[in-house]
Amino acid sequence: MELDDDYVEYVPVAKRRAIEKQKILQRKGKVSQEAEKESKPSLLVQSTQLKRDVLSATDQIIQQEKEMMDHLSDKKTLISVCELSKGITYTEPMLTNWEPPLHVTNMSREQIDLIRKQLHIIVNGEDIPAPIKNFKDMMLPRPVFETLKEKRIVKPTPIQVQGLPVVLSGRDMTGIAFTGSGKTLVFVLPLIRLALMEEKRRPIGPGEGPIGLIICPSRELARQTYEVIQQFLAPLVEAGHVSLRSLLCIGGVDMRSQMDVVKRGVHIVVATPGRLKDLLAKKKMNLDSCRYLTLDEADRLVDLDFEDDIREVFDHFKSQRQTLLFSATMPTKIQNFAKSALVKPVVVNVGRAGAANLDVIQEVEYVKQEAKIVYLLECLQKTSPPILIFCENKADVDDVHEYLLLKGVGAVAIHGGKDQEDREYAISSVKAGKKDVLVATDVASKGLDFPDVKHVINYDMPGEIENYVHRIGRTGRCGKTGIATTFINKNQSETTLLDLKHLLQEAKQRIPPVLAELNDTMEEAESVANASGVKGCAYCGGLGHRIRECPKLEKQMSVAISNSRKDYFGSGGYKGEI
Template structure:
């Protein structure tokens, strides 16, 4: 039998209390503020007899409690206010305010603000000095003293007369106490044997950059020299280092382990080799008659055995021409020192301090033990690089012949639209324009080899040079081309910077470089030393529109014919109503800093250098 479940009983609960909240109820206790309660208690305590110690202690305790109550109440009030106004609300308000301000700005103003931010980041770079000088706060305020003085009749000229000479040769000189321009080598006090040698090479008068640059360098002043390609910059910075070395040798002949007096830095082996050969030629001309001592010059580049120059290292060393990587290697091995070196020149300086060599240059500067005279030379040096360089030099003189980055006016620029598949065939037609020698430039190493192979098959004597070639192959190509054994040189950008070839009448740019600076250097291989030349450039749909726009403005500036397909390209900045200023980083006239290909390439190189552990030392 199943037992039935017990019955549930209802539990009687006590009734809920009732509350009378009527204000007139006798049980109602109204809220009294803390301050009033404290006053009431103080009054009560006072009435009990405040004079007794016990009452006093009790009163103090009560005051402390009341004070804590007040602080807690204040904290509760603040917390309530904080909850009512969150951080998200504040952020939304700031964003709304900024959006309203941005809505009032034009596209041009927004672009200018973006450019200003990028420029500020570039301007924040450390000045060009050694780490030791930066760490110790060493700052030179006065230029080096030099023994050279211009002739009296030059010193007696007025500032207005000096300026008239500069205007005559289109020279812009900026700085404090600018040395006077001098119109012939004899008045510059250049030794007679060297003057005669220059005349034998048909160099009878200084070019504009030499006319102002050599007196500036002779005066011991730091200098930024800018002039178009083929204008004689090499003599302008080599002659001062030769004269300085002669002066030091005359005071006390150098012995083994001493020197050098000065160093010339170049970004490429080919440019360093060419500069070295020029220095050897000029120093040999000086010592030929026996009036002046023989100066020892060292070439310090990768790809060559330094043992071949042991005879130079075994004597006193006067001048070093080098690329950064190998120079650092030699200094670290203590093959020579910069203890008495007081002259530093950088050729193609904008490249030296802007594309991966900046840390190397600082490293090299750390080997100097004294103040040095610093000279920076280039054909393309944008204003922002000039500003950065000026911060690093001591009261520098800026010598500028024409706009930095402008094309050589002695070069006839012809731009032709050629389809990619038709380039090779049309190349043979272009080679018929002028007699050899001719240089063909391409940005792609494989394309360089393809062009050379095609020309060889067509019976054209051609050599090729690019960064992947061995040093022996590169030297053979340059030597055979310079000697006339080969009619055509096909080259990548490695041959575009500063290299001087005799009687080049025609340059063909097979593939237009992205950076307009590279184009200026490439067409500058012709039209040198006052001669004229032709530059033919192939463009097509593969050429970026921004590069074409840079090219269009460059042609317009040089007074060259602009083909219809370039005329049709519109500048987006003009559409936006912005001012058409040139890029301060690369000098290109067709774009701003925000879309500068040089800046993008610099950042890419820096990232690649970091990924490789920074081992990109420019050998």
């Protein structure tokens, strides 16, 4: 069909009106607002373009890391369900009747800052109590002071100089210090004083208590803490003070003996999370009158394995309590998570959180996997016994233990698969000098005190740098020096080895060639650390990577995802292909 040359396409009425309106506005010298809207990008697009243009690469990394930390912190809080549901918040710390001597109270700001600078103490918080440089001025009960002298503890360590006044004054606290720095006394001595005061004010009756609760991640650490408390309680009774009852609440021990103490009324409980949760759930014990809570090795307790248990324990508190957290490694992630449980907390930091003990000489040696067990005998000759050997898994512990026994070495072993009686025998025999070598998994790396150990051997380099710091901290305690020998080979990930390299650099230790040759990408990240104020990884504390490449975070996310998956039959996980 032929087209008419005079054909004009039909234009709808609405469109013709819009065209006429546009012509009129143009004649008046104005621009149509509708046309302007169409030509300009949206505010969201403008914001994205502005951020892309203005933010440097460093700023983008910092912003990404902050968003990751906020996401991790917002998902979980360390608050009881009851307090959360009722909207209960505590704004002021608990008050105590403890007061320092007048000359301590009258110290000037310059004097206080000088003491902290001399002892390398970093504090953060509001209205922080002044440090006290001797036990006499801490106004402790005389029998406690005399017991310290008998144990040849005559001068407080840096964490005790600042930590004890903070805890005695009733403040919530996060204590970070090197392994072997005396953190245990910082929370034990104020608890004993508080229990004495409460017993004199209103005696504990049958089935009542405790006044104070100390939670530890392992049975061995709980028993060690319990024994420290017992050393101070007996002299108090001999001096005429009221009798205080303490309880060791751990698994692997007959519950009936523990219940006998609870029925009489208990003042102080030292517990592991599993057994404590069991007693509370069965209503065999309550926390109605508990006003003092300590999480020892807090980074381990609020980690993936114990996090839910700790939150369940918090649900049993009926009122405000003084909460203390202590550890040698306290990554930013843990500190942010724990803030929800603390009221106007004071952070006392002696050295960087996660730094290695400077009194330990760290030696790193490249040893092939098949040659490690043979080379182990040569390493044992470096120092006199006792010596600790750490392995990653139970099977390696058993293999090394058997090999040493065949070679005539007096060795004992400890891991989570052994009976409680065997575990206690292993620890006590090494401490008493009856055995020369203890072979263990990381169950023996957290907080245990072996005063005479001069040498720690890492038969396996741990996958997380936090565990390495805790392991080598079993030597070089309380001002003594020690040696830590670590075997590495191609089985370790490059991220772990980079963390180790930076830890050695920080402690001014010799860097072996195999670590020096590693491709180090953290040099580029120094500007990020300086700008963000976070050195290394904020999640695990490793210095060789940032949080975006954190192997611990990646591993825990994988575990969380696998645990959340359910098959169609509700069996709780994948059964595999049929």
